[in-house]
Amino acid sequence: MYLITNALKNLWRNAGRNILIAAIMLAIITSTVVTLTINNAAAKIIDDIRLNLGSRVEIGQDFMEMRAAGLDGRTDSVHLSIDDFYAFATSDYLRKTIFSASMYGWSNTFCALRDDPSNPGARERGDGQGGIVLDETCKLISTSDPTTLSEFGTLRHITSGRMFAELNECIISEELAALNGIALGDVITLQGAIVTDKHYSLTVIGIYADFTDEYSNFMFMFNRPVSENRRNEILTSFATLISAGWETSYGLHIRNEYYLKNPDHVRFYEQEVRSKGLPITYNVAINQAAYDKVTGPLSGMKGAAFTFMVVILLLGTIVLALISFMAVRERKYEVGVLRAMGLARSKVAFGILAETVMIAALCLVLGLGIGSAVAQPIADNMLEERVAVAEAEDAASGLGNRVLFAQGQMQTNDKAAGYTPESEIQVRLGGEVITQIMLITLALTALAGVIGVTLITQYEPLKILRERN
């Protein structure tokens, strides 16, 4: 006990030297707390994104492959059957699947916005191959999981009724309802515009306010087709959409999302679906571009924080080692006196180690406090700068203007379009960081202590006292 008491008194007796050691240790610990909390918070967000966006596999048509197949006369560009998609969803690699599909619809019982109200559903047009197709007037959009309709809660919200849940239920925009005098419980009928044998009778179960852009897709900003007006969307369940008896995906734009249990298993999953008959005209891929875009600034910040932490730890450790070395050498005489008084070498070492531990404990508490207080503003600042850089780069690259045309369809090749870099980070001092900081502090203390103990064990009291004399 007296060794601890003496160590405590020594902190004050050697205040100058100890303040120097404490300042270095505090700087190391505070910097490490800041960098580690930022690093861990960023890593957690990236992990979350990876588990969602990064594990989200889409099976989509590869337009370049399809064009090549068409030119070569190959027949592997066929539309997949609905059963194929269900088969793809049955895999041990998956934790869930969200089925989504849309189709162009036509109705002669209600008008679409921007349509000719006096003559709804009258238009027909050639399909370019000698046949006739109905003019698309609306878009039937479906999903197996309404919670994935991300605009609900932000740009769209149900003002009356509820979200669709049962078969043949749908929700429509306030504008569409007002234009046609549709009320909750009314039934609307429509049929496929391209696949005209698909007929639907849907009960309007909800009406929503819509604050999205009418033509948010830039490709339709100029010709503004009625069917692409977002106010004309009719939202329903996937089960409802395919209840009309779809055998293949022809006429359907299927955009299923398959969520992997492990984001690294995308290639294994691809092998499985290929073995189940997925032709090469379909891609199996995560949206790497979107993932990179969303996580880019965070990854950059995480890397910078980690690098800074490594540099601080390396430099700090070297400086701390040197100061500890000098401090013990400076206390050589004290060691000699204590040893001459009969204090065992191990007890002298314990005393010096106790002082180091006390300084470290104090610095740990202060460092955790200061570090946690400044970490959030530092993180916000770092992320803000990186998001600004990422957005500037994105704008400069002009990716959004590149369009692919394949089989008469248009598609942007900017797979990250619509995604924005993650720009918020909540930095919190959690148990994990505290444990890591404690381990780092322990390592620093051990380093300083080992230097002290190593030197002390080399000192013979008589030699020290003779040198002094």
Next chain:
Amino acid sequence: MAMLALQNVSYRYEGSTKTIFNDVNLQFEAGKIYTIVGKSGAGKSTLLYLLSGLDVATGGRIEYEGENLAAINRNHFRAQKAGIIFQSLNLLTNATALDNIILSMNISGVTGVDKKVRALELLQKVGISPEKASRKVLKLSGGEQQRVGIARALAHDPVLILADEPTGNLDKENEARVLKIFATLAHDEGKCVIIVTHAKKVTAVADEIWSLEKGVFRQLPVGK
């Protein structure tokens, strides 16, 4: 039986071929004051280091109560049995006089007494006031520091007191005070006091006087 016995003790410094003393046979008994006199550099302090276990003889053996000092735990010996008064004091200069003495008692494992009270008593005994006892050693005069060193050596009530020029910095009054303490310790309390000195006043209180010259110990008559 002698408390300390030197049997054919030789010593030379590490790496040196010069022998400081050779085949020394001496005995120190409890209840007596011994003084060792001799010129500077004769090896008097070295003898004290050997007797305190801070150094080990290069030849022969030193026995403490029949046990080879080189073979026992010398830290324990210094902490429990011996009280050493260094010529160069060797105090913890950034600690108070009181802390120096209490720490010495702690190292020796003194229990059953109020250490602060005992330390203040000891300091009072050597002429250090309670007010000065709370000062850092560095802020005390040379003489006061020497008396703190003496008080520290006595703090754990050792049976053997080894003193290297204990009165070198003291005025007459304090010299007399200290010598009286040594006399009491040896003659009344039965302790063995070995003093290395140049001072005639110190030799005057000795029961045995030994001179060390050119590595040879010779007993001198008491009173000369």
